[in-house]
Amino acid sequence: QSALTQPASVSGSPGQSITISCTGTNSDVGGYNYVSWYQQHPGKVPKLMIFDVSNRPSGVSNRFSGSKSGNTASLTISGLQAEDEADYYCSSFIFSSTPAIFGGGTKVTVL
Amino acid sequence: QVQLEESGGGVVQPGRSLRLSCAASGFTFSNYAMHWVRQAPGKGLEWVAVTWCDGNNKYYADSVKGRFTISRDNSKNTLYLQMNSLRAEDTALYYCAKDGYSCGPHWYSDLWGRGTLVTVSS
Numbered sequence A: 001q002s003a004l005t006q007p008a009s010v011s012g013s014p015g016q017s018i019t020i021s022c023t024g025t026n027s028d029v030g031g032y033n034y035v036s037w038y039q040q041h042p043g044k045v046p047k048l049m050i051f052d053v054s055n056r057p058s059g060v061s062n063r064f065s066g067s068k069s070g071n072t073a074s075l076t077i078s079g080l081q082a083e084d085e086a087d088y089y090c091s092s093f094i095f096s097s098t099p100a101i102f103g104g105g106t107k108v109t110v111l
Numbered sequence B: 001q002v003q004l005e006e007s008g009g010g011v012v013q014p015g016r017s018l019r020l021s022c023a024a025s026g027f028t029f030s031n032y033a034m035h036w037v038r039q040a041p042g043k044g045l046e047w048v049a050v051t052w053c054d055g056n057n058k059y060y061a062d063s064v065k066g067r068f069t070i071s072r073d074n075s076k077n078t079l080y081l082q083m084n085s086l087r088a089e090d091t092a093l094y095y096c097a098k099d100g101y102s103c104g105p106h107w108y109s110d111l112w113g114r115g116t117l118v119t120v121s122s
Helices: none
Strands: A009-012 A018-023 A035-040 A047-050 A064-069 A072-077 A086-093 A100-102 A106-110 B003-007 B010-012 B018-025 B034-039 B045-051 B058-060 B068-073 B078-083 B092-099 B109-112 B116-120
Touching: A009 A018, A018 A086, A018 A106, A035 A064, A035 A072, A047 A064, A047 B109, A072 A086, A086 B045, A100 B045, B003 B092, B003 B109, B018 B034, B018 B092, B018 B116, B034 B068, B034 B078, B034 B109, B045 B068, B045 B078, B045 B092, B058 B068, B078 B092
Parallel strands: A009 A106, B010 B116
Antiparallel strands: A018 A072, A035 A047, A035 A086, A064 A072, A086 A100, A086 A106, B003 B018, B018 B078, B034 B045, B034 B092, B045 B058, B068 B078, B092 B109, B092 B116
């Protein structure tokens, strides 16, 4: 199965809000609330930002929020800061022979 | 402190085997499902395999099914990935990752190791 579909890049100015989409099917994103989001800075380990569609782990800024509508999940970063510049990946359970899948990743640039 | 540390990576010829290990500390390893995730150089994340906390249930990505085996030794707080019949496309940084929920996976990882690099090349 193909990866979840994310835009290759999203950019915004400091203080602005941006939204990253993650589009799948009703076999993954649309069918289950097992969507998570990860932030990865260059050369660094992925960091969990959102789990179960909209839950934020302790220690993650409340500027990060997650949601889902139909087969598309979204990660919104509000009050964009320079430190938010990184790659972001969505992930979901998928009812398939391969039960987990990542999106292709989105590079966030802070202008 | 809570951490995962992978080891066992290296350069290996196509068709050969390699076993990765992941040592866990700072949490009750036997209570959590564990994943392997890989990242080819300059590419995105790819989920590889998962094992339930007791090792009784295991699932794999189609790309590695029949070649890779995930296992764990809860008495040693260690996760393994046996990789056989390696191919050039298996070249990647391999992360072990703790599931964030419980014995059965909830399909998200709240703790990652730093990864171990596997290079498959003749």
